[in-house]
Every structure is written in C-alpha cells, then in structure tokens.
Amino acid sequence: MPSSVHSLYYNNNTNTEKKQQKNEIKCNFTILSGCYICYNQIKERQKSLKGANSYRKEMIAMKNKKLLSAALALTCVLTAGACGGGNGSSARPASENTAADTTAPVETTPPATLKEEDKAAIEEIxxxxxxLENKTVRLLANFDxxxxxxxxxxxxxxxxxxKCGGHIEPIxxxxxxxxxxxxxxxxxxDSPDMFSAEDLDIFPGKVIEGKFQAMDDYVDFDSELWAPMKHVNDMFSIKxxxxxxATSTDAGVVVIYNKKTIEExxxxxxxxxxxEGNWTWDTFYxxxxxxxxxxxxxxGIDGWEFENAFAVTSGVPYVDFKDGKLVSNLENPSIVGVQEFMLKLKRNDYPVPKSEYGWSVxxxxxxNGKTLFFPQGSYVLFEPENKAVFGDPEDVMFVPMPKCPSADAYYLPSVIKGFSxxxxxxxxxxxxxxxxxxxxxxxxxxxxxxxQNQVFEDYGWTQEMYDMLLKTRELTEAHPVFEYFKAVNDDVYDCVLNPSKETYNAGIPWSETVEEIKYELQTLLDTANEKLDSLTN
Structure with missing residues (x-):
C-alpha cells in the first residue's frame, strides 16, 4: 500500500509527536482535487492524476454545457445546480477541480422546441x-x-x-x-445585466467588493409572487x-446507489x-x-463531494451569516458531532482509499457492486449515458444525504437557482x-x-426518481443550509476548505484542526464584518 496521510496517523506516537509529524506532513503535501498528494510522489502519479482530473473535468463540463439545459427546462422542479453549483457539490468547480474551459462550442443541431399545445398552455397563464422597452438581457456566464x-x-x-418580448444574449x-x-x-x-448566483460565491464577498447591486428596486421580494422564496432570499440580504x-433550491449533493447491490x-x-423517516446517519453507517x-x-463511499455535503446535514455550516454578520461555527457542538462521525468512518476504513486507486474516483x-454509495450532484443523472455508469436504468436510484439523528429536521447541502x-x-x-x-x-x-413529461421523454427518468427529486427539493427548501465560507474571500476559503476535510481524509481529530485555524478564521471574519458594516449600496 502506498504511503499516505491515512497510514501515517495509525501509530502509537504521543500527541506532541503527532502534532510535529502533522506539521511536517503539511510542509510536504499539497492538495490536489481534494486529495493529499506527497510532493516526491507527484511525478510517479502524474498518469493517475491525469485520469482523476479527466473524470472531474468531464463532470464539470457535462454539468455546465449539457445538463444546464435539462435543469433550465425543469425550472419549477429540477434545480440540479447545473451551472457549476455549489458546493454542495462544489462552489468552485474549475479552480478546485480543474481549469476547464467551459465556453460553449458551436452547435449545429437545432434545439428542441416546445410542443404547440404546451406553447398554448403557457400563453393561457x-x-x-x-x-420590455429594452428587450435584450445580457448574461455573463459559462453557459447559455x-x-x-x-x-x-x-x-x-x-x-x-x-409575454415580455425579451431575449437572453449570452456572453x-x-x-x-x-x-x-x-x-x-x-x-x-459595459456591464452585463445578469450573472448566475448558483455557485453561491457572490454573497457576501463579491457584494463587499462592489461587483453587484441590490435588486430591490427591480424585484419585489415582499410580493405574493416571491413569497415561496422569501425565507431563502432573506438569507442573502444586508440591511x-x-x-x-433565488427562484428555487435543491440539494447540492445526493447519495447515488444501485438497488441491485442493495438487494444482493x-x-x-x-x-x-x-x-419511513429512518434515513439517518445511523442507518447510513x-x-x-x-x-x-x-x-x-x-x-462504503466514493466520490469527491461527500465531506462538505455531509457536514451541513448537522444543520450548522462552518461559517454562517446571521443578523448581518459572518459567524464561525468551528466549535459548535453540531459541527463537532459531524466531524466525530466522519472520523469514525475513516478509522474503520469505510471510504474508498483513493491513494490505492490512482487518486481517482x-x-x-x-x-459492479464494489461501492455502496456515491455522493454527487443529481445533475449527473440527467444524461442516460452518464446515468448508465452507475448501472442499469431500472437499478439506479438516489436519496438525499442522511438526517442527523439529533437534528429536528432534514438539513441538506443547499444550492439555489437564481441570478444577481x-x-x-x-x-x-x-x-x-x-x-x-x-x-x-x-x-x-x-x-x-x-x-415532468420532459424528464421522462428526454432524460429517461423513472417515476421513482422523479418523485425522489421532488421530495429532495421539498426537504431542502423547508430547511435550507448554505455554507458561507466559500463566498467571503479566498483567505477564508483556504482557511476552512481543506482543514475541514482532514478528519475524513487523514484521520486527524477535529479538535487539533480547530486549534490551528480558529483564530485565523475569526480575524478574517472580523475584517469582513467591518466591511459589511460600512456597506451602503
């Protein structure tokens, strides 16, 4: 078995020796695609890493180019995070995973059109x-x-x-x-008119930087039309x-599994x-x-998206936004509990050991029945050829992330569909x-x-999958949890992202990680809060 952070921490060293060893390891390791790669092994693993990045690049490109149209076609019920979302799956798909160019290629096949009876039904609404007087709305994005x-x-x-005579012009x-x-x-x-908020990296950091304006002069968030999303949009407000x-929410990550494997x-x-109300951490474990x-x-578990998605099932993000302030929750009992659970998974060797599989998923x-669960954005299931990777169509299924046993409700890693x-x-x-x-x-x-007809006809979904998507959306929208550390600035992002994964990936106790980062994080949040206080837009 190749040397790895995992193997280095199963020893009988004293706590002092462990901390010294941990610091040495941090000097010799870099984070690549969420995995710990030893510098002196990089050349030997380049081929494997290329394969891992190719997989992630394929997922990102598929999400941004192919599956966006699927999610947009299902505006009311399919908020699959098809434009690089968050974090849930990851709020930084290109920088965290690969520098993929997601500019849309020239297409020659015409898009499908709505049926005439469907057009008539829309006209009757x-x-x-x-x-509009100005009919062109310019959208800056990596999708159309x-x-x-x-x-x-x-x-x-x-x-x-x-009805509005409008036209979306992509940039x-x-x-x-x-x-x-x-x-x-x-x-x-030459500002564009619209910018996707689905990556959850606009608020509050990019607002502090002055890149976006308040929308209240144009959108009546207190109206009956916007009432279903008021509790969500209020989470992205200042003063x-x-x-x-935000027009809808969805779980950024779901748990994909194969029913045949379950049965066998x-x-x-x-x-x-x-x-039955019994899909919890305990039954999952x-x-x-x-x-x-x-x-x-x-x-038990494979994929790149588990750690941060699972963490928010506690109902508490690492960094929250409350009463106009950014708040650190590193020592919150709920966060401590979720980290202890992930440490238990790691110590029992339940996650797929990526170091033994070329640092790929x-x-x-x-x-083929070798892995039980694959946490991933539901967008991956919108193309039949990609869904087929997980098994025969009738066997592929998914559920939301499991419920924290001590929580009063299902709290899921939330993403939004919306614009700024x-x-x-x-x-x-x-x-x-x-x-x-x-x-x-x-x-x-x-x-x-x-x-619903489009889901069945164009994407080959079963009624069971469609019903689960609706259920997942219902649970998410009832109690959305957004992780704000990804949306303050790069320093906050770097301070929290990789350390928050060390328990699951390296078996490092959360208490050690907290002691190393909590003061730095608080200083960074204090600085950001001062800027929020002075915001006048």
Missing part, C-alpha cells in the same frame, strides 16, 4: 407582465440560457420571450475567467437589501428508509458496516422580468406537467 443543441426549451424562457467565458471578465466589463461601462434573486447484500432500500469488506475491495463500482444584477447593469428591469417569469412558472400545475 395569466400574468401582468408588460413588454438558450437551449443547447437538441435540448428542450425552458418554459420560463418561452414565457419571457412571448460566454470560462468558469475561471468570469469574475475577471465581469470586472473588465464593469470598469469599461434589508437583497443581492440574489440484504440491505434496506434507502428510499424506503427515507419514506450500519449499511456501510455490513457491506464493507477489505479483502473483497468493497467500500470510480462511479462504475456502484454498478452586476453593478452598472444597463437593463436590470429585463433581469427582473426574466426572474418574474421563472417564479410564475415555478408552481404552476400545467408547467409542472410539461416539465
């Missing part, structure tokens, strides 16, 4: 929208709201075009370049001013456990413990009009019917 080749059109986009750039591009455009008095127009190992179906077999190379092991208005935007009214169309479609029964 009563609205009080007025035709207009449907991709062969993909169905969003119902909300159809309404925006027919495409790579994920990594979007903020540099935005700064250039703002300074050049009563809102900086994100005599395990309870997680979907059934959820229905018990299933893994029964399934695990080191001699047979059978492990293997979703195909879900299909950049500073200096020339057509903020156009952005507001589009968002109002999305909200109008959101809970309309006829729209839901149209979108």
């Amino acid at each position: 009563e609205t009080d929208f007025e035709e 709201l207009n449907p991709a080749a062969g993909k169905p059109k969003s119902v909300a986009l159809e309404m925006f075009e027919t 495409l750039c790579s994920w990594d370049d979007r903020y540099d591009k935005l700064s250039t455009m703002v300074l050049g008095d 009563g001013r809102h900086y994100i127009g 190992n005599g395990l309870p179906d997680p979907a059934q456990l959820l229905e 018990d299933m893994i413990a029964k399934f695990y077999s080191r001699p047979d190379e059978k492990f 293997h979703p195909e092991n879900i299909a 208005i950049p500073m200096g935007a020339k057509n903020p009214k156009g952005t507001a009009a589009y968002l109002n169309c999305v909200m109008t479609c959101r809970d309309n029964e006829k729209v839901k019917e149209i979108e």
Whole structure:
C-alpha cells in the first residue's frame, strides 16, 4: 500500500509527536482535487492524476454545457445546480477541480422546441407582465440560457420571450475567467445585466467588493409572487437589501446507489428508509458496516463531494451569516458531532482509499457492486449515458444525504437557482422580468406537467426518481443550509476548505484542526464584518 496521510496517523506516537509529524506532513503535501498528494510522489502519479482530473473535468463540463439545459427546462422542479453549483457539490468547480474551459462550442443541431399545445398552455397563464422597452438581457456566464443543441426549451424562457418580448444574449467565458471578465466589463461601462448566483460565491464577498447591486428596486421580494422564496432570499440580504434573486433550491449533493447491490447484500432500500423517516446517519453507517469488506475491495463511499455535503446535514455550516454578520461555527457542538462521525468512518476504513486507486474516483463500482454509495450532484443523472455508469436504468436510484439523528429536521447541502444584477447593469428591469417569469412558472400545475413529461421523454427518468427529486427539493427548501465560507474571500476559503476535510481524509481529530485555524478564521471574519458594516449600496 502506498504511503499516505491515512497510514501515517495509525501509530502509537504521543500527541506532541503527532502534532510535529502533522506539521511536517503539511510542509510536504499539497492538495490536489481534494486529495493529499506527497510532493516526491507527484511525478510517479502524474498518469493517475491525469485520469482523476479527466473524470472531474468531464463532470464539470457535462454539468455546465449539457445538463444546464435539462435543469433550465425543469425550472419549477429540477434545480440540479447545473451551472457549476455549489458546493454542495462544489462552489468552485474549475479552480478546485480543474481549469476547464467551459465556453460553449458551436452547435449545429437545432434545439428542441416546445410542443404547440404546451406553447398554448403557457400563453393561457395569466400574468401582468408588460413588454420590455429594452428587450435584450445580457448574461455573463459559462453557459447559455438558450437551449443547447437538441435540448428542450425552458418554459420560463418561452414565457419571457412571448409575454415580455425579451431575449437572453449570452456572453460566454470560462468558469475561471468570469469574475475577471465581469470586472473588465464593469470598469469599461459595459456591464452585463445578469450573472448566475448558483455557485453561491457572490454573497457576501463579491457584494463587499462592489461587483453587484441590490435588486430591490427591480424585484419585489415582499410580493405574493416571491413569497415561496422569501425565507431563502432573506438569507442573502444586508440591511434589508437583497443581492440574489433565488427562484428555487435543491440539494447540492445526493447519495447515488444501485438497488441491485442493495438487494444482493440484504440491505434496506434507502428510499424506503427515507419514506419511513429512518434515513439517518445511523442507518447510513450500519449499511456501510455490513457491506464493507477489505479483502473483497468493497467500500462504503466514493466520490469527491461527500465531506462538505455531509457536514451541513448537522444543520450548522462552518461559517454562517446571521443578523448581518459572518459567524464561525468551528466549535459548535453540531459541527463537532459531524466531524466525530466522519472520523469514525475513516478509522474503520469505510471510504474508498483513493491513494490505492490512482487518486481517482470510480462511479462504475456502484454498478459492479464494489461501492455502496456515491455522493454527487443529481445533475449527473440527467444524461442516460452518464446515468448508465452507475448501472442499469431500472437499478439506479438516489436519496438525499442522511438526517442527523439529533437534528429536528432534514438539513441538506443547499444550492439555489437564481441570478444577481452586476453593478452598472444597463437593463436590470429585463433581469427582473426574466426572474418574474421563472417564479410564475415555478408552481404552476400545467408547467409542472410539461416539465415532468420532459424528464421522462428526454432524460429517461423513472417515476421513482422523479418523485425522489421532488421530495429532495421539498426537504431542502423547508430547511435550507448554505455554507458561507466559500463566498467571503479566498483567505477564508483556504482557511476552512481543506482543514475541514482532514478528519475524513487523514484521520486527524477535529479538535487539533480547530486549534490551528480558529483564530485565523475569526480575524478574517472580523475584517469582513467591518466591511459589511460600512456597506451602503
């Protein structure tokens, strides 16, 4: 077995020796794709790492180019985080995983159009929208709201075009370049009108930097139309001013599994456990413990997205935003509890040991019965060829992350579908009009019917999967939890991200990590809070 952080920590050293050893390790290790890679082994592992990055690049590119159209076509119910979301799956897909260029390629196949009867049904929906004077809304993003080749059109986009006379003009750039591009455009008095908020990295950091303006002059967040999302949008407000127009929420990460594997190992179906109110950390752990077999190379969990997604099931983020202030929760009992649970998983060898598999993940092991659970964004299931990696279509299923036994509700790693208005935007009214169309479609029964048909016809989903998606969204929207450390600045992000994963990846007790980072984090948050206090926009 190759040397790894995991193996180095199973020894009988004293606490002092462990801390010394830990500091030495930190000097000789770098973080790459969420894994610990020893510098003197990098050259030997380049081939394996290339494979790992290729997988992550494929997932990111698929999410940003292919599956965005799927999520947009299902505006009311499918908020799959298809534009680089968060964190849940990861709020920084390109910088954390790979510097992939996600600029959309030239497509020659025309997009699918809505059926004539569906267009007629949309036309019949009563609205009080007025035709826009400025009909062009410029969107800066690494995706296009207009449907991709062969993909169905969003119902909300159809309404925006027919009832408001609007048109979305994409300004495409790579994920990594979007903020540099935005700064250039703002300074050049050429600001775009709309910017995706789905990565959850705008608020509050980019607001502090002056890149975005409050939306309240254009969007009536207190109106009946926006009432279903008021509790969410209020989480992204400062002094009563809102900086994100979130139209829906979804779980950023779900737990994908193969029903055949579950049955063959005599395990309870997680979907059934959820229905019974018994899909918890305890049942999650018990299933893994029964399934695990080191001699047979059978492990409980694979994937890159587990640690941060699981942490927020406690109901408490590492960094929260309360009463206009950023707050550290590193020593909160709920955070301590979730870290102790992840340490228990690690010490029992239940996660797939990536160091033994070329620092790559293997979703195909879900299909062949070697891995039990694969936490990942539900976007991965929107393309039949990608869903097939996990097994036969009738066997692939998912559930939300398990519930913390001591929590009063399901708290899930939350992402949003929504947009913000950049500073200096020339057509903020156009952005507001589009968002109002999305909200109008959101809970309309006829729209839901149209979108449900699209799920079955275009993406090959089963009724069971569709029902689970609705259930997951319902649970998320009832008690959304957003992780703010990814959205303050790079220093806060770096201070928390990798240390928060050390328990699960390296077996390092959380108490040691907290002592190392808590003062630095508090200083960084104090500085950010001072800037929030002085914000006047």
